[in-house]
Amino acid sequence: MAGPLPVSPLALPLPVLPPLKGVRMATAEAGIRYKGRTDVLLAEFAEGTTVAGVFTKNLCPGAPVTWCREVLEGGLARGLVVNAGNANVFTGAAGVRAVEETAHAAATTLGTKADRIFLASTGVIGEPLPAHKIVAVMDDLKAKLAEDRFTEAAHAILTTDTFAKGATRTAVIDGVEVRINGIAKGSGMIAPDMATMLSFIFTDAAIPAPVLQAMLAKSVDSTFNCVTVDSDTSTSDTVLLFATGQAGNTPTDVPGHLADFRRALHEVMHDLALMVARDGEGAQKLVTINVEGAVSHASAKRIAMAIANSPLVKTAVAGEDANWGRIVMAVGKAGEPADRDKLGVAVGGVWMAQAGGVVPGYDETPVVQHMKGREIEITVDIGLGEGRATVWTCDLTHGYIDINGSYRS
Amino acid sequence: MAGPLPVSPLALPLPVLPPLKGVRMATAEAGIRYKGRTDVLLAEFAEGTTVAGVFTKNLCPGAPVTWCREVLEGGLARGLVVNAGNANVFTGAAGVRAVEETAHAAATTLGTKADRIFLASTGVIGEPLPAHKIVAVMDDLKAKLAEDRFTEAAHAILTTDTFAKGATRTAVIDGVEVRINGIAKGSGMIAPDMATMLSFIFTDAAIPAPVLQAMLAKSVDSTFNCVTVDSDTSTSDTVLLFATGQAGNTPTDVPGHLADFRRALHEVMHDLALMVARDGEGAQKLVTINVEGAVSHASAKRIAMAIANSPLVKTAVAGEDANWGRIVMAVGKAGEPADRDKLGVAVGGVWMAQAGGVVPGYDETPVVQHMKGREIEITVDIGLGEGRATVWTCDLTHGYIDINGSYRS
Numbered sequence: 001m002a003g004p005l006p007v008s009p010l011a012l013p014l015p016v017l018p019p020l021k022g023v024r025m026a027t028a029e030a031g032i033r034y035k036g037r038t039d040v041l042l043a044e045f046a047e048g049t050t051v052a053g054v055f056t057k058n059l060c061p062g063a064p065v066t067w068c069r070e071v072l073e074g075g076l077a078r079g080l081v082v083n084a085g086n087a088n089v090f091t092g093a094a095g096v097r098a099v100e101e102t103a104h105a106a107a108t109t110l111g112t113k114a115d116r117i118f119l120a121s122t123g124v125i126g127e128p129l130p131a132h133k134i135v136a137v138m139d140d141l142k143a144k145l146a147e148d149r150f151t152e153a154a155h156a157i158l159t160t161d162t163f164a165k166g167a168t169r170t171a172v173i174d175g176v177e178v179r180i181n182g183i184a185k186g187s188g189m190i191a192p193d194m195a196t197m198l199s200f201i202f203t204d205a206a207i208p209a210p211v212l213q214a215m216l217a218k219s220v221d222s223t224f225n226c227v228t229v230d231s232d233t234s235t236s237d238t239v240l241l242f243a244t245g246q247a248g249n250t251p252t253d254v255p256g257h258l259a260d261f262r263r264a265l266h267e268v269m270h271d272l273a274l275m276v277a278r279d280g281e282g283a284q285k286l287v288t289i290n291v292e293g294a295v296s297h298a299s300a301k302r303i304a305m306a307i308a309n310s311p312l313v314k315t316a317v318a319g320e321d322a323n324w325g326r327i328v329m330a331v332g333k334a335g336e337p338a339d340r341d342k343l344g345v346a347v348g349g350v351w352m353a354q355a356g357g358v359v360p361g362y363d364e365t366p367v368v369q370h371m372k373g374r375e376i377e378i379t380v381d382i383g384l385g386e387g388r389a390t391v392w393t394c395d396l397t398h399g400y401i402d403i404n405g406s407y408r409s
Numbered sequence: 410m411a412g413p414l415p416v417s418p419l420a421l422p423l424p425v426l427p428p429l430k431g432v433r434m435a436t437a438e439a440g441i442r443y444k445g446r447t448d449v450l451l452a453e454f455a456e457g458t459t460v461a462g463v464f465t466k467n468l469c470p471g472a473p474v475t476w477c478r479e480v481l482e483g484g485l486a487r488g489l490v491v492n493a494g495n496a497n498v499f500t501g502a503a504g505v506r507a508v509e510e511t512a513h514a515a516a517t518t519l520g521t522k523a524d525r526i527f528l529a530s531t532g533v534i535g536e537p538l539p540a541h542k543i544v545a546v547m548d549d550l551k552a553k554l555a556e557d558r559f560t561e562a563a564h565a566i567l568t569t570d571t572f573a574k575g576a577t578r579t580a581v582i583d584g585v586e587v588r589i590n591g592i593a594k595g596s597g598m599i600a601p602d603m604a605t606m607l608s609f610i611f612t613d614a615a616i617p618a619p620v621l622q623a624m625l626a627k628s629v630d631s632t633f634n635c636v637t638v639d640s641d642t643s644t645s646d647t648v649l650l651f652a653t654g655q656a657g658n659t660p661t662d663v664p665g666h667l668a669d670f671r672r673a674l675h676e677v678m679h680d681l682a683l684m685v686a687r688d689g690e691g692a693q694k695l696v697t698i699n700v701e702g703a704v705s706h707a708s709a710k711r712i713a714m715a716i717a718n719s720p721l722v723k724t725a726v727a728g729e730d731a732n733w734g735r736i737v738m739a740v741g742k743a744g745e746p747a748d749r750d751k752l753g754v755a756v757g758g759v760w761m762a763q764a765g766g767v768v769p770g771y772d773e774t775p776v777v778q779h780m781k782g783r784e785i786e787i788t789v790d791i792g793l794g795e796g797r798a799t800v801w802t803c804d805l806t807h808g809y810i811d812i813n814g815s816y817r818s
Contacts, residue, residue, distance in 0.1 A: 057744075058742050059743075059744070059745075059746075059747050059749070060740060060741030060747060060749040060752070061741070090749065090762070090765065090766065092764070092766035093766075126734045126737075126762070126767060230721065231718075231719075231720065232719055232721045232735075232738060232739070232742065235738050235741055311639040311641060311720070311813070312641045315809070315813035316813065316814070325498065325533070326641075328469050328499050328644070329534070329641060329643065329644050332467035332644055333467050333641065335466075335468070336468075338468050338469060340470070341501065343469070353499065353535070355501070356499060357501035357502075357503070357535075397810060398807055398810050400810075401724055401727065401809075404724035404728070405727040405728035405806070
């Protein structure tokens, strides 16, 4: 591709992410692929920081994902290294060596063991990661570590993203206020050789690792795992949640005590997930798809994803066409229980079809108007049960073809 | 869309389809949606004609599919009515009435019962089918019935297709030569409101309906069901095979006696299926995807379809980029057994990656040359077993967005 991509028309400004006790970060220009921008992030966590992680379901994951899965078993983190420009995927034994080299260098730098270091890489697939370039900037990174570096961090991890993504919330645990900051990158499930969904979430709360893991996994299901740009699953998708325990709350695993934290965590993840959809490659419209009346929530989600991944639905949205025929087609291809003669379809809150046919006297005017907007809402009533789900996607435009159909340069 | 689409650069000429004993056909301009072209086909079959059918797996099928599934139980056919321009899908009770009206009119015209009449409709979804327009041309159709009308039939059933599709073969059953003619239409699994995959195959052989059904279903699996344009499944996909029994062979169900017929039938279906891929919406390149070394044939096919349906693989082909990183990603997202470190990927017969990494000394030159051609071949070795499959697709181009992203007009 020639030149930077234009900023998505759906972009949101990066909020101010306040400092967070127990997290210090620094970024550097390692020159892995990009020139004239930061491409490496180092984060240092306070002693005792617990960690949770959720990774790609792709069966050909990158070497950093394999590393994280292993060290996650310890439940403790002291450091995180993220690089952009090279995904270290499908790189064989050299990829494993690059991971080990990076982890050991970071461990030495931070005075800890390698199995307390988490890693993520995003960028080109199939090219060896020059770990020595990361190692070379490690001392510089250490010297620059500071608490107030979330904005820099949000920028250093980007690839084909057109805007930096972050979210912040506070919550109260047993009377103590804690903060959650999250950053993310991603603009396709995987993109023009480089892109992937990465998210790093930080909190100063004290929460045992198994509790943290359960909360993270639950919220991933209804946030990041409900976003699709092109149905393609990156080999590097990673969400990590670090809890430094510096806020002063007593560590707890009593569900009731964590209700407010769970709410705040979910909101941070929900914000970040929607930002990924808003930065979908070539996206001109953000599409929210609600499915209700399915036989179960899981069934509703599968139907919603079938609609969200249908090229014909996505091109119809790009063309501002409220084409409910294509939506019905997508419901039918999902393979989930559905009855043609009970289906209803609404766009922008207006029911176009109900009980298997066009609504009598249906007036297209408000729907046509809705389709011209930036945020499109599609609701499908399956008419069989109580299952419901909401997923988010973007439209499929010439921009997607431009970005992904151009030769690697 | 304004104006006709340009003919696919992958188009093949329509072969001469010789007359076939026991099949008479006629076409007419019913004006259902299109003007100045034929849009209805009537076929009359000799008494005793057996029939087999395979239909869409979409759970929201059109009314004609529901009709065909029911009358297929009788195993006998006297007539077929196909219309283009309106799919009679998601049309509720009106759709069922349109089907009955058409079937009864054709039955009266041909002097048979309605449950011997097969129907297929393709075109816009969600608009009532004006069956009276079909009924109005029925006498005219009857008057024009003739044996030598395959070319006209291949044209009358088209929607967004850019070329007519047909194939013919002969086979020998117990020393008697029989002929098989097939026609098809389809350019997306479902298209800009109108399109679908329909195929009608005719033979003068005498073959019992259950035997016919088994042969048709088996060949569909490795032909029509191995073609994907955009992963979307039409609500109307229909393949019907009619055997008039006029060639003079003795009806047989001895598998050995039907080997040559099975070969010829498979070839006809294979030709037609590839023509559908060649007419994929916006297609500039025909892509053959071979998967070998999977744990089973079924597993190989699922992996091959994951590659064929990946927007990132399809845009890479459009960009003439032999991007094996995206192919590996697609293998991994298929959810089938695969081991990153055993994978191999070849393009145009040249192995780019083997055993989980780039082939040492890999020379890109012949691959770059291959990617510039019209017919692209991708082979993936999973390295785990003996399972293999081949599927066909086309690239994903700006043409697809143009065709599917324009407002219904």
